[in-house]
Amino acid sequence: MVHTSTPMIRLALPSDLASLADIERSAGKRFLGTPMAWAAADDPVPRMVLEQAQAAGLLWIAEAEDGLPAGFALTQPMDGDLYLAEMAVALPRQGRGLGQALLGAVRAHARAAGYRSVVLTTDRELPWNAPFYRRHGFSELPADRIPALLAARLRQEEASGFDPARRCAMACPAQA
DSSP, rough: OOOOOOOOOEOOOOOGHHHHHHHHHHHGGGGGTSTTGGGGGOOOOHHHHHHHHHTTTTTEEETTSSSSOOOOOEEEETTEEEEEEEEEEEOGTTSHHHHHHHHHHHHHHHHHHSEEEEEEESSSSTSHHHHHHHHOOEEEOOOGOOHHHHHHHHHHHTTOOOOTTTEEEEEEETOO
């Protein structure tokens, strides 16, 4: 008999932060061979950003069976919404429901904290990007309904080399 267990999701501890760059680099390898192959060599989230999010209770960890971090979700408030700035699961741990469980924790926090929506920017086409979020209740925002700070984020991504034709902003109502 095969046992599947619900992934353990918890708020990050200071001791978790050192492993998150390695998780992000591992997850980035999934982009190799795609139009976003350059993302595999992208710099991880700066440690100071992780420290601030951890201190604010805005960084979640997906634990592996050994209790060590296997994935994380980093969020920040954005003008009444909760912005999912980064979600990464180590490549060997992908496909086990960790991303879905992390997303569930983020959405539960957004509901409890009174945010309007969880918002993010992502690639429209890669299966583990917009199609993944669509399966979990997110909708692409039309250009004229993208909140100003999220639109600024898309412009910043374009300036950093992201293909604007492939990028989109998505939202999921927090109270849904």
